[in-house]
Amino acid sequence: MATKSDEVAPAPPLCDLIYLPVSADSVQCKHWNNALCCIRDIVSQPPGFGTPSSVTSAVNACAATLPAAEFSDLLQTRNIEGHTALYWAIVNNRPETFSFLAGFISQFSSDCSSDLRLACMTTSDNELFTRLNLGGNSNDPKDEPLRRSLGCPADEIQVAGSEPNQFVASFRIRMFQKRLRTTQDMRCEFIAGGRIWWLRFYMARIKKIWCAEIGLSGDSLPARPSSDAVLLIEAHKQKNSRLSNALQISLELADRYKPEPKHLSVAHVRALHKFEYSTAPEICNELGDWVMHDNSIYVDNEGTLHAKLKIKLSLFATPDK
Structure with a gap:
């Protein structure tokens, strides 16, 4: 007879398999994971999904569970199909969502900037590319x-x-x-x-x-x-x-x-x-x-x-x- 310890645990949902900071405790891991799942769902939706107020409320709720620096890192890490949440907001034509998420970031990391360059290339959006200054500092620092x-x-x-x-x-x-x-x-x-x-x-x-x-x-x-x-x-x-x-x-x-x-x-x-x-x-x-x-x-x-x-x-x- 199988004991409780021998029972096979159910497979975790997809969002639970995403990389989490090693140094974070279990509670912080859970907050990070839940926030990432929520953000992924928001940026993966087609244009027109959800009202601006509902998106704002959901993002603010996620941000409230993490320190500001960690939430900024979450948005700039390539943790959604190899790209950042900001990348998917651009590619899925969610400009309001992108602007709101970008407001939580004081300065884009170099890796995030590289990902945003690819997003603007994918959508052939030179206006956003120029507005975000993605073509200047990365190639001509002087x-x-x-x-x-x-x-x-x-x-x-x-x-x-x-x-x-x-x-x-x-x-x-x-x-x-x-x-x-x-x-x-x-x-x-x-x-x-x-x-x-x-x-x-x-x-x-x-x-x-x-x-x-x-x-x-x-x-x-x-x-x-x-x-x-x-x-x-x-x-x-x-x-x-x-x-x-x-x-x-x-x-x-x-x-x-x-x-x-x-x-x-x-x-x-x-x-x-x-x-x-x-x-x-x-x-x-x-x-x-x-x-x-x-x-x-x-x-x-x-x-x-x-x-x-x-x-x-x-x-x-x-x-x-």
Whole structure:
């Protein structure tokens, strides 16, 4: 006859299997687990599920059971299908829920920011990506302190696209010359077509020539341009000068990923060939000396660069066999 100790315990519910802090006591574990189950249910629901007041009440009840720091950690930990609760609030189109949950976080952790970048890419939401400042500090840590020192407002990036495989990104880069003279290398990120792109202005170290370059961030889905991209830089009327036409720069595919095979092993050549089609090669061209000219017509009276990037992607990115 089986004793009570021999009886097989029922399998715990799914939410009880989620990782809990090792150092927490059993009561705190229970609070953490219950809060996580509740938050998961909220962010997993489709848009329109529940009233704002019911969501607010449920989240506040969860937050009341944990210290503020622990509740913040709970929201920023990848504990729901490998992603954070904030990720799912974005992907499931719950903007009010996302905003309310984000209010419990004083500053996003680096891991949470990375997860939010993926969420914005999944939803192709450049507006949220820009508003949360997910493209600046993570890739150019020098730019944010420099902008604060200069009293420089944030850059503006807007994306529009009438076709699935092409887009136009419009840039307003504040204090363009002053920042570029200081760092000699500026980069901004944006989301278009379900990818995370960057636009870079820099001084080529060998040729000592100012260049513009675009490419995909390391955490982006792959893409391949079908033709050269076009960067249009708007001209502005300056004192004692006439309004000029926009400067049009064709950004061409760089050949840096196509070195001579004879200098590489077969395995290296195959790796490069695979890499070339798994991420977009950089697309670049020279800018010219106008970048540093005083009173340049290509920045407005406040020093802002106005530019548009037009790019079309290939519908088929499979390499020839």
